[in-house]
Amino acid sequence: MTSIVSLTPVGRLRVTERRVLLSEWTKLRSLRSTLWSLFAAIVLGIGLPCLFAAVTSSHWGSMAPHERADRHPLDIALAGVNVAQLAIGVLGVLVISGEYGTGMIRATMTAVPKRLPVLWAKGAVFAAVTFLLMLPTVLIAFFASQAIVGHIAALKISLSGPGVLRAVIGGALYLTVLGVICLGLGAIVRNTAGGIALFAGIFFVIPPLMNILPSSWNNAVSPYLPDAAGRDAFSLTTGAHDLGHWAGFGLFCGYAALAVAIAAVLLVRRDT
């Protein structure tokens, strides 16, 4: 049997944030759930706009004028964001809840017992990967859907048109920050099912419930909800009650910061 003294010496070891980042990158890329979720986000992010574009293009001749007026090419191009968010959100939760579910968190926190560097690294790696994949996704979705509907003058837009580039990049930014929020939620509840339920509750259940409120309340509250605030980043126009593109996105980032901050406090305080 070889002895452990004959192995490659470890050299001078030290935990650094850069090294934890590299470790988290290895973890992210070495799980099938990551690859499948990201693959789904890309396919849905591009495929759905193409599908909508094809349907709109083929029905355009038979559509009533008011129906035509409701169609906006950017809504078609960014339709995939609405579905991709499901994949990104679930993956955001899984990035951390998967470690709690399997017990991996004990190995992670034994290697980095100061704990916080792990949370920062997970957030940074996941945000970077999401943005770097979702930006090309929304750009491709934009050009592909335009290639399909662009022959209709009313549906032809250019990336250099007012607010168009901002909205397309905003779609990728929205998905990125949403992923970070979900990572925070996963770290807070430390449980996959709970994290996904919380994500779905905040983004899909609460917003439609607001319509039950008196409209003055609804108008006062709804624009500040995470979902609505984040959508300002990729909407072409903002309604009378909305916050404005960057103000809304700023608030959305604020929600992400809050989720991560709560996760950080709990991570340091709680037993693993």
Add this chain to the structure above:
Amino acid sequence: MIEASGLTKDYGEKRAVDGLSFTVRPGIVTGFLGPNGSGKSTTMRLALGLDRPTAGTITVNGKRYAEHEAPLHEAGALLEASSVHTGRSGYNHLLALAQTHGIPRRRVDELIELVGLKDVARKRVGQFSLGMGQRLGIAAALLGDPQTLLLDEPVNGLDPEGVHWIRTLLRGLAAEGRTVFVSSHLMSEMSVTADHLIVIGRGRLIADLPIDDFVRRASKKLVRVRTPQAARLRALLTGPDVVITGEGDALEVSGLKAEAIGEAAAAHSIVLHELAPQQASLEEAFMELTREDVEFHAGVPELEEAVA
């Protein structure tokens, strides 16, 4: 070196570790023994900073574990509970841990070879057998060339060859001057690996002594006697601490030395076929020591009384 001082941990109402103080010294294998639920795993988690003590301290190589700048170089740990993502390959699991400290990739490969996982290292851990999982855990523990090792039930799930391998490894690591702290609920396992024992029950320290002393101190002296005149001999052997058990022609006597029994038999012309002092087994010694501190008793109380 691991030093605990007044270490206490409560989970809600339940006190898992209760004022533990001990020192685990380098250069020897120290066994950490206690029945299931006695607080061994909790103590290990507290040492690694995974859980925070309610009171008291536990340090590894002179500092709280989390304060070290290269924790994996100070302590390598194998925890009893699973600490690996089942969806990741063994190789990537070790690589991700190594990368936090800048441990060379070559060392990861070498450790995989050392623990005998070369053929399966690229498979997902979910497909590993229990023994393969233990070997992966050992590799993870050795990644940082640690000065101190904390291993919670390392032989669990290993085949005899694996058990032998762990024993040799642990003794080798101790011989290199490292601190080796190994928990087990099996006394027999400790007797072949450990030089020193720390015994706990219900979170409290019961004994902290060299293994030889442990056996001597905890074992009840029994003398086994075989005679065709058992009933007569039984009546002769009296005294304040004398307890006689057994049936037929075989008796087990405690509270009297073999010499005294032999002389009593000779004085009354009783034929002895056997007169043999018995050393209680390690397992018996351990059970004797922790009997009051076992968290979960099996079976019916009356039955246990009868057996005892």
